[in-house]
Amino acid sequence: MHELAVCQALIEQVERVARQNEARRVVSIVITVGPLSGVEPQLLEHAYPIAAAGTVAEHASLVVETVPVRVRCRSCGAETDVQPNRIVCGSCGDWQVDVTGGEEMLLRRVEIETDAAAVH
C-alpha cells in the first residue's frame, strides 16, 4: 500500500501551492492518474484523509481523474485505448507501439480559499 506515501507527497505539493498563494484553506484538489502509474485511484481516495489530517488541505475534496492507457502503433499508425496488460495495437494487434498516455500521476489543479480582505 504505497498510496499513503503518494498521498503524503501530494499533500506536500498542495501545501507548497497553498503557501505560495497565501491560501487560508484548500477547497479541492484535482489529480490525474493513469493505470501505468502503479497507483489505484480507490486506494488513493482511502489514504487521502489520513495524509491530509491536520494540514491546510484537511477538508479539501480530492478529485481523481483517471485516463486510459493509450498507444500509437508504429506499424499502422492507429491510436487506440488498451488494457495495461495488453499493450498492443488495438487496431492491427502489432506490439510495436508507443505508449502516449496512461502513465500519469499528476497534480493538476488546486482550488484554494484566500482571505478576501488580504491586500496583495
Place this chain on the structure above:
Amino acid sequence: MCRDCGCSLGPAATRAPLAAPTGVAGKVETIEVITAILGENDRVAAHNREHFDQYGVLAINLMSSPGSGKTALLEATIRALGGRLKVAVIEGDLATENDAERIRACGVPAVQISTGNACHLDATMVHDAVHDVPLAGLDILFIENVGNLVCPASFDLGQHRNVTLLSVPEGDDKPAKYPVMFRAADLSLVTKTDLLPFITEFSLERARASLRQVGFGGESIELTSRGGDGFDAWLAWLDREVAAQRERTRRGETARPQIQPEGATLHAAGHRPVR
C-alpha cells in the same frame, strides 16, 4: 541539509502552521499546477544518480515478489565474479537484517534499509543509505528492493537500470497480473529454472508472451542461481552494462531505466545528457 555530502536534502520541511479560521468567507480561486505528484522523490532520485555517476558506479534496482531469488542471485553473482567487479549492495527489507548479512557473508559491503511498514524503497531512503556505501572504486551498486510486485515500480531511486525477477514457482502469468512492474524492466530474469522439471505447468513461451503483452521490450534471460548458460548470460549483461556506464561517465552522461515513473520524465531532472 544532507549531513554527509552537504547537498540540500534532508527531512521534509516542517509543516506550515494552519491559519486560524477567521469566520469571514474568503475568496476562492483555482490554481493550475500540473506537476508530478512524486516530484520531490524524483528530485532526490536524480541527486542519487549524480552520486553514482560521480564515481562511475552502475546502479541496478532489483524488483520481484518476495522469495523470487533476489538475494540468492546476488550471492551467486558475487561468488561468480570473484572480485573481478567491485560490488556493494543496498538491501531493502520490511523488518530484518537477514539479507544484508547473507551478502556480507560473501565478503561484500551491504547496507540494510529497514523500511518499517513501507512496502517499497524511495529515493530518500536510498540517499540515506548511499552515504554508508563506499562508492569509490565500486563498479556495481545493487539495490534489492522490498519483495513486492506493486509498490516499488512507482518510485525512482536514481538507478540506471531496472531488473525484474519472475521465479518459476510463481507462475508464467505474473506479468499479466502485475503489468506496471514488469513493463518497467530493462532486463527480465526468469529465475529458478532448475525447478522447471517439477513445475511442468510453467511455460517459458507463455512467460515471454506475457512479458511482451505488458509492453516489455527489453532483454529476457532464463536462469537458476545454481549456475549454467543463463547465469553466464546474466554475467555478460552485467559486463556490458558496466562498460556502458564507464563510457557514459567518461562523457559526462547518465542513463535512466527505459521506462520511468511519470514524474521523472516530466521533470527531466538533472542537467547531464541522458541516453
